[in-house]
Amino acid sequence: MDAASSPRPRVVLTTLAGVDGRITLRRDQRLLDPAVGGRWREAWPDDVEGLLRRRDAWVEDRHHPTVRLEGSGTFVPDGAVSPWAEPGGPWDHRDHLPRRAPRWFVVVDGRGRMEWTRTGDDETALLLLVCRSTPPGYLARLRELGVGWLVCGERRVELGTALRRLGAELGVRCVRADGGGGINGALVRAGLVDELHVVTMPILVGGAGTPTFLDGDPMAPDGVPVRLRVVATQGGAEGSVWTHYEVVRPSRV
Known part of the structure; x- marks a missing residue:
């Protein structure tokens, strides 16, 4: 089967963000830098790691992304x-x-x-x-x-x-998209994301230009937001929440 006729794999987007959607501290700092990553992790409430483990296990058991x-x-x-x-x-x-x-x-x-x-x-x-x-x-x-x-x-x-x-x-058959806002935004704009698993923790970063989990190109002038359906939510003891969404495809007329 060639690529043109091959069905694309399911795309499952996973991310961890503050309630303002930020996924790092500043645009000019990378979480791969041990000092930056350390400060980011210091802000995590105690319930985050447990939610991440449960989310990752669910995605692995359900979809087996390779x-x-x-x-x-x-x-x-x-x-x-x-x-x-x-x-x-x-x-x-x-x-x-x-x-x-x-x-x-x-x-x-x-x-x-x-x-x-x-x-x-x-x-x-x-x-x-x-x-x-x-x-x-x-x-x-x-x-x-x-x-x-x-x-x-x-x-x-x-x-x-x-x-x-x-x-x-x-x-x-399944791709787990676990990158930053640029690649996530491009996947969403292209209609390539099937479901999202967002762990939101009760912290604020703020700052104009600070990366969020969905950046990239702006919506087209005549565009409409992507609708999501909440499949399930799971809360932690410190207020963090894992939410599972499915993308709602537009109805064909």
């Missing part, structure tokens, strides 16, 4: 430029899948901005989603590391194509 999807914005600043941005010679735009794995850590990085130090283990392999304008030098570096990629677009990674290709090429 892909964890992230955007490159989780790892690099907004204005980061690829170290391989200079032309490195032509490439033939073929996919590269040097290994197969039971699970995949998949990152959208069409601009080729990441220098990877970890490429997976025996169970989970790193896989990049790239496009035809991705710097050739970046792909050469991935090949050196033994990391695979799928080509999913011309000037940028087309997420719908990428999901269908994950299904067609790797047999993926």
Whole structure:
């Protein structure tokens, strides 16, 4: 079955946010920085970790996702430029899948901005989603590391194509989207999210421009909000709440 005719995998979006929707402390600080991540975790009420464990176990038991999807914005600043941005010679735009794995850590990085130090283990392999304008030098570096990629677009990674290709090429039936607001917003705008699992904790961060769990492009001038249906909620002793939503698809006329 080719990608065009392949059904796309189910997409389950998971996130942890304050009641103002913020998922980090500042736009110019990354939670991967131990100092920043430590301050973020210090604010968690005591009930958060238990809710996260129960949520993760439910998603795993119900859907068995084999892909964890992230955007490159989780790892690099907004204005980061690829170290391989200079032309490195032509490439033939073929996919590269040097290994197969039971699970995949998949990152959208069409601009080729990441220098990877970890490429997976025996169970989970790193896989990049790239496009035809991705710097050739970046792909050469991935090949050196033994990391695979799928080509999913011309000037940028087309997420719908990428999901269908994950299904067609790797047999993926469920993707867990666990990234930041950029990738989450792009998935929602493209109508690619099927359900959400949001753990909301009673903290406030605020600040204009502080990332939320749903950022990205603004709604079209004639757009309408995406409707959700609450499937279930579960509260913690300190006021944190895990809410399970399903996306309500527009009725066809």
